[in-house]
Amino acid sequence: MAENTNGDDLRPRNPRFSCGGLAEISVLPSNGLYLSAKIRNLSLGGCCVDIPEPIECGARAEIVVHVNSSSFRAVGEVRGNRGKSEAGIEFVYLSRGGKDLLADLVAELARLQALINHLKAARRDAESESFRKQLESGKVLAAMWRERLRSLEGLVPGESSETDQDPSASGDPSTGTQPLVTPVRLFR
Secondary structure: OOOOOOHHHHOOOOOOEEOOOEEEEEEOOOOOOOEEEEEEEEOOOEEEEEOOOOOOOOOEEEEEEEEOOEEEEEEEEEEEEEOOOEEEEEEEEEOHHHHHHHHHHHHHHHHHHHHHHHHHHHHHHHHHHHHHHHHHHHHHHHHHHHHHHHHHOOOOOOOOOHHHHOHHHHOOHHHOOOOOOOOOOOOO
8 A cells, every 4th residue: 555645634534622631652562661742632533742752653652641630542643743843643543432532522622612712703793893883983083073173174274276375466465375384493
């Protein structure tokens, strides 16, 4: 059988759920030494772990998973490595009790993830409602400033025609527009 190295085939077929936990991994054939690992995520088909030493891809290992107060033993195969400290392990053999425990654990993680997603969506909705209210209050404030500026239009001389801009055209310097900027000398 040819080995497939396509990265898409290494992706889990089951939904993964982030979780904390520990795993004890013994590469088979066992020499009695265990690697302690931290679990990053878990699914019905396997887990991803942070490991202190890389394990060769394709290696079989006995893994004891401890999440919350649950623990189960499985035989797994390393399906992929990311760097030197992360390994994806597919469960290839679980006892009936291990399968039931894993299914219960994944169902609980799925419920927790759904609750977190619901809370995040509610928070986004509340934030968007608050933002909408701020925009509406900003529209009201902008309308108030527009009205205020309209009431000031009569107080500030405007530029309505070319003859108003040239005081010498009418002969009366008081009818011309006044400069809006006053020059200031900062250095002498």
